[in-house]
Amino acid sequence: MARTPVRARLRAARLGPRDVLHVGSAGLRSRPVRVVLSALGIAIGIATMIAVVGVSASSQAQLMRELDRLGTNMLVATPGEPMFSGEDVKLPKDAVGMVGRIDGVEEAAATGDIKEAVRRSEKISEDETGGIAVKAATEELLKVLRGEVAAGRWLNQASGRYPSVVLGHVAAQRLGITSPGQQVYIGDRYFTVVGILGPLPLSPEIERSALAGWQGAQKLLGFDGHPTSVYERSSDSSVHAVRKLIASTVDPRNPQNVQVTDPSSALQAKAATKGAFSGLLLGLGGIALLVGGVGVANTMIISVLERRYEIGLRRSLGATRGQIRIQFVTESLMLSGLGGLAGVAMGAAATGIYAYSGGLPWVVPPWAVGGGFGATLVIGTIAGLYPAVRAARLSPTLALHAA
Incomplete structure (x- = not known):
């Protein structure tokens, strides 16, 4: 079938x-x-x-x-706000040495404000400062700031005793200084520009300053020798510990008169x-x-x-x-x-x-x-x-x- x-x-x-x-x-x-x-x-x-x-x-x-180039291990000590109006708060003259003796601090330097104006010539009014400050600087400052000299050279023991200055790059632009060897007028005399700094993102106040040698500023510009800002570099592991000790070390009797800041925090916040x-x-x-x-x-x-x-x-x-x-x-x-x-x-x-x-x-x-x-x-x-x-x-x- x-x-x-x-x-x-x-x-x-x-x-x-x-x-x-x-x-x-x-x-x-x-x-x-x-x-x-x-x-x-x-x-x-x-x-x-x-x-x-x-x-x-x-x-x-x-x-x-x-930030990696400049580092995040720099702290700056400055005079704090006075408790009473009219009180003048100053850092001790040997504040740099005091800070340098703190455990963990590797380098320290300072600048001091000078009550003089920097001008291109004496024919320009003293009121026209262009936002440029005049500061005394220690020889170690550039190393602590990890800065670079764009033209010329930095202050040394020889040039720091005589009427010579180093300009921040913003100050040089505002003064119209393009190369070392030119002169600017500070106080009652001309100073020779021996160097121009490159950008310093962690220290914008230095970019807008004319820096004279520490000893030369005392002799020629009436600088009293009291630092206005103390810069220090410490090891990365000891930054927090150093920050706690700076104020009490610089002014043991009145640590509230010392303000400690971290310049790198501005760049960190900007990145964030x-x-x-x-x-x-x-x-x-x-x-x-x-x-x-x-x-x-x-x-x-x-x-x-x-x-x-x-x-x-x-x-x-x-x-x-x-x-x-x-x-x-x-x-x-x-x-x-x-x-x-x-x-x-x-x-x-x-x-x-x-x-x-x-x-x-x-x-x-x-x-x-x-x-x-x-x-x-x-x-x-x-x-x-x-x-x-x-x-x-x-x-x-x-x-x-x-x-």
Whole structure:
């Protein structure tokens, strides 16, 4: 007795990864102008986010390099606020030696304020100071500050006894001094400029000063020998301990008359707050990204409406609803991915231009690149879901008939 053959159940062919990419990119290849315009919204959002993070990271990297070079182990002792009005608080003349004897202190130096104005010539009024102070300085000051002489030389035992000064770079600019050998007028005589300092981010008061030798200032400018600021460097491990001891060491009877500050804290705070406005700009970038996602969704919905005949034909040839959904979700992902790649490149390029123009290191955090591109994929998936579901629900008969 012959057996009745059993008919095999028909199953829809599965789409491999290569097939999914092929059908998903078909709509992109046929409408290149629309693809570019739709991806542009995504690209602008991602570029904004990458550029904001990159610029902030580059600026912070520069500040941290500056901190590493200058160190965070410098403290400055200055006279505190007087308890009674009219009281004159001064540091002892041997304050530098006192600070230098504290355990952990490696170097110490001082400056003292001088009540004189520095002018380009005696014909300029004394009231026109240009915000430049005149200070006496010990020979160790430049070493403690880790500063550099941009031109000329620093004060030494010989030049510090005679009418010679070293200018901070801001003071030199305001006085119009471009090179050593020129003269400035202080008190009642001319002083020869023997050096011009480079920038000192930890000591902006030195940048705006004319520095005379300690002994020369006492002999020529009436300096009383009391330091106004004592700078010290200690080992990193002993900074906190030294800070607690400075005031009581300099003035054991009235430690409240000594104020101790950490100049590096300003740069540290600046580095910490460099991204204060990054959140706002990132929010604007996120809004641009969402607008780009809406544009992608709109493009996909229009694509579904325009391609009803294609969808109906594929369904009539055996494509399942799941395959239709995968096709349009893949197309949306590819559209968003192209915008994301373009946005990452644009953001990195903008960061590079900013860093190059400002002399900063070019830093684009990997997490920003990965997070930004991942956001585009999420946006693409969400934007493509509704159009994909709508396309899958189209009836093959109605789609072909409508076409």
